[in-house]
Amino acid sequence: MPRRPRIHLAGIPLHIVQRGHNRDACFFGEDDYHAYRHWLGEALKTSGCQLHAYVLMTNHVHLLLTPPAPEAVTQLVISLGRRYVHYINKTYRRTGTLWDSRYKSSLVQADAYLLLCQRYIELNPVRAAMVDDPAHYRWSSYRANGLGQPDPLLTRHEASWVGPRPHALRPTARCSARNSMPMRSAISAWRWIRGSRSEIPAFSTASNGRPGSAAKSSHAAGRESWRQSRQDRQRNWR
Template sequence: MTGVAVWLSWSTPHRFWNKCTHAVCPPASGTGNRSQGRTRRAIQSAGLRSGSSGYAHHIVQRGHNRAACFFGEEDYQTYRHWLGEALANTGAALHAYVLMTNHVHLLVTPKAAEDIPQLVITIGRRYVQTINKTYRRTGTLWDSRYKSSLIQTDTYLLRYQRYIELNPVRADMVRHPGEYAWSSYRANGLGANDPLLSPHTLYLELGASPDSQQAAYRELFRTGLDEAALRAYPKRPVARQVMIPSARWIMAK
């Protein structure tokens, strides 16, 4: 299977969004029950039930119409807070991330197949609630769809990790990834403490100690990143188009 688009429709009961999993939705009656059944089958057909847990996923979430979703330093801290809460609740492991002005990249390995949609929707809901309250704004903040691609080949995992952490360099925001405060590079490459991160096995295999792992990781950044090869890599999009709740619904909760 090369990829299936998954749509969580507005007819899906709100409690589905609160739980955000095809496995634990409480039973319902009438049209809600039929809607839940359709949603479960859609997620299962996309491969979210089997074959996606235990593998790293590259998640990209963008601001609505590519507009900014971070407006000040405290907003990045707020996002990190809700990201940490979502990771703790799902048990998913975060290996790399970058928070850009108008989008976010995450490299995550879920424990269970439903962890990815639960993670993204939980962060999106909580973060938008906080931002709308802080700035006295209404309306949507995130694009209604996020991308989640399964990285099944170990050869490419550290390349994608570098790709994520080099985003600020490619955007001409900094000259070196270590200069950017809102990414995982300072932890992975320089040994800074970041409680959000859980190093991937491939990262740990870079050396026998944290110092040697960081040195080997920094060495990877001395060579150019073959972005054409990454684009050509046959990723498996397990949730390429997944609807997330709008800000209007979020503010109503």
Template sequence: MPRKPRFFVPHIANHVIQRGNNRQAVFFEEEDYQTYKNYLYEAAESSGVKIHAYVLMTNHIHILATAETTDGISLMMQKTGRFYVPYINYKYERSGTLWEGRFKSSLVDSDFYVLACMRYIEMNPVRANMVESPHAYKWSSYHKNALDNHDRLITSHDSYLGLARTKKQRLSSYTNLFNEHLDEKVLKDIRNCAQTGTPLGSSRFIEQIEKNLKVKVGYSKRGRPWNVVNQD
């Protein structure tokens, strides 16, 4: 079976998901989470990638990032894995693959779509019933985006900056977004797009991507405005 294509366009956000092999754990103790963050930061810096949101779950990760080049996201993930996998194998005296094949990804339209994807990512631990609120989970970008705690991984997306003129107002506006649950259809569309590689956005956005890449992407049937199985 041929691999599903992945689409990358410079300066457009991308939702990246990578899972542990056979859904097994990829983080085992706090040192592992921090080590992964360190490697990810170095890889993002050297690959020209800006990270806007992330969550490190026990057996998978989510990242929302924008690259300066077409291959930036792939380079970032390759470089991170090149250091993190040997670190885990050596530390826990294991061998073999750690991740479940290639990472999955989908381009994300700006404004509502980017902000919805950020909320989706940072609410992962809540949906997984690990914590009752996103601020109670240590390994996510919520602490930077909502609480302004230092996190060198994060570079604010323009959609986030557009929430308000001042930092205080932005933090308040962003936090208020979490007072309402994401619509079930929105959740389904974010999951579907990441799973299938379909760009997440309006029909116009997808048409622009197709024009840019000179290839058809996604589904033949276009919805409104959320285009389109199911996993966090």
């Protein structure tokens, strides 16, 4: 049965998943993660792809990137895979394949699903019970996207900004992002980062930055307004 052709489009984000052969490990030590990141950076430069999120799990890899041309994705994967597999085989004196079949890829609609896909990727270590907080996992883009720490591999996608976009897209520290975003956007960003809709921080305008009763009442009013507008829309559809 012929393989289904992959659909790669220039300028459209792509979610790539590559697993170890027979679901075996593809990272065996800390140096392996550093080597993969190095070759990933080289492949991004040669292919021109922009990386928005990633996670390096023990036996598979997730990449969220935007290619400048359809053929750039294949170029990146082949270059990265060839160099990394050669490094693993030489380091551990092994032979044969490392990856399981072909990589899997799916297009991501930037406006609607890019943040959801980014959240899914960065929460992989939590779902796998490797850590209880994504910030505790070193080999993902969460610390850059969620906490504002620098990561030279990443390029911020316009759809990932929840507040006023700066002139130049770059990773922004959590404190400066909080000061520049409207209250509602800051709450939405916090929900996405923590992955919970129930744990909403009570932001306060007080100088000490502690939760205040005015902020709590404002959040309650906002939630009530949202529920009311949702009910109105449902009635209009009937």
